[in-house]
Each structure stands twice: as structure tokens, then as C-alpha cells.
Amino acid sequence: MEIVLSKESPKISIGGIKFSEKLTHISLVKDTAEDSSIDDLLRLLAKRRINIPFLCHSSTLYASQRSCFCVSCENFPGVLSLLNFSSFSNLNIKVVPAVGTITLFPHKNSFQLLGQIIQTFGKFNIPIYSMSSSISAIALNTDFTSLDMVAENLQGVTSLPENHAPFRQEFCLKELHR
């Protein structure tokens, strides 16, 4: 089988790019696949009304469970106090204090767009702490201070509509009661 190494591709049209507010990224690893720590943690976070704008969880392989999620920086102390509970103390925890989610939409389930995005991050040595596709978008967590640079580099492989919305939201929503 032959692999085509490089092919000049035209820019891919997308509808927009969006930045999140500053978030804290928390990764948890549990060495056993049959463990309910993440379920318990999610329940406690819900009880404290702490929103999780991003979550990625995997218990596929390696007989371990891996979860990572983001919370707003103001909610991080609350999360930390939960993580300090004894039941979570044996989790392998890694925290990145200031990340931002960059969201590109729509992805149209396209390998070409996904590949161009990943390639751009790799080319410029920009970390991808985590990533997930949604129904129409691809969301990637990287250093908060790198968001503008990432967007600029991604515009080398994607094209935005002329009157696209600002990357940064001018408002944020917060659920107070249910």
C-alpha cells in the first residue's frame, strides 16, 4: 500500500471558530476498569452545581479508566476539595490551570478537516490536552494564552465566512437553579 505523504490542499470552508472562557483542565486515571470513582465525582460535582463544559472519558483499553474534564477557573477550588476526599486520593490526577477550548464548526464528519486541524497543532507544537467531536463541531483544549495563535494558524488551512462572529463570546450563560 502506498501512502501519499503530502498533497497541497485548498483551504476548507468552515462556518466559524469559537473560543471558550478560561477553564481548568483536570485529567484522572484509575488503574482498574471496574471503578466508579468518576461516577461518584460527577454526582458530587452536580450536587455542588459545578458545570462541566467539556468531558472526555474512556475505559476501552489498558484495563484502566481515563477521564478528563474542564471547569471554569472559579469552580476549580470546589473541584479540588472534592478530589482531596479520600475516595479519590488514589486517582492519578493532573491539572492544567489555564486552558481554553477552541471549537471549529461544522466538521461535516470530514477526515480532511480533522486531519488539517491536528496537523496544524502538531506543526506548531501546540498541545492538545484533549479533544472531542460533537454533533457538528470539533472542540480542542489547549493553553488559554495560545488561542489567538491557534486560530491564526488554523486560518492557514481553513477559510471563514467574511462576516463571521467574533471568536470570543460576548456573554456567558450560567445555570443558577433547576
Added chain:
Amino acid sequence: METIAVYWESKVKVYSITHVTDLSLINLAFPIKATEELGKALMDLEDSVQRFELVTQDYVNSTLCQMNLFYDQSKQENAEKRMRKWAEKMQATVTSVSHLELIYLHGPHFQERFGIVDIVFSAFKDDNIKIITAGCAGTTIYLAVPDKTAVPATRILRQKFIIPATV
């Protein structure tokens, strides 16, 4: 500017709960330094695999990442061949799993509301449904589950959420 949204609902409303079956998963554990190559590998799947259903990625450790790629099982042979070739070049490890199913639900402002994913994880835990991969971003929650699990799992979710047909 301050915007306040208030949801008064005993059960959370969702736009839809849907599932797809007959999916395969490629799990690729790759050195972070091979990220650029991974981009090329993914573009190389465009012609033979055509579309992905879900992709997630996270760190394994300071030098290694893992990507979970879900796609149509009928393309497995092609996808695996291609990816193994690239994995060799990237010094990555490929693991393939077939006969998986994917459930997705999405709803208003899911990314801004607390407790939504807990409803899902708790329900699945109570009914011993294994979540192989979950990807929650934007207004969507994706859940990869084992073969023949999506239908009962979806039934459970329909009891936990309100969907348009019952609004």
C-alpha cells in the same frame, strides 16, 4: 452584559436521543511528537473511510496521547490497513475493536448547565451499562457502548430525559 437563563424542569429536556450501530473503533496511542503525522494519517482516511462518527483524544502521559476514532464498521479493513501503516511510521500502537454502538443526545445549553452528564452516567451505572467512551462537547453527549446495548441504553435515557415526542 449579564444574561440569565432559568430552566424550571423536573426532567431535563433534550432535542433528541439517537443511536448508530455497527461501528468500529481505532485506538491509537501515539507519541505527542508525532501529532503532525497523525494529521496526515487522518487525511489519508478521507477516500477509503469517508467519514468519522466520533473522535476523542487525551493525554496518556507527558509523551504519549491516545485517540479514539469511531467509524462505520464496513470500512474497518481499509481503515486498519491504512492506520497500521501510519502507526509504524509514527511509532504508535493501534488497537481495533468492532461491533460497537454509539448513542448521542443533545439539548439546549448542555455546555452551560450542571449535572447533565451525571444523569447519564448514574443511569448507566445503575443498569450496569458499560461506557466505552464518552465525548461531551458543546451541546452534545456521545456515548460508545458495547454491541446490542444501544437500544436498552436509549430506553433508559428516555426515562431520564424528556424528548420532543413527549413534551
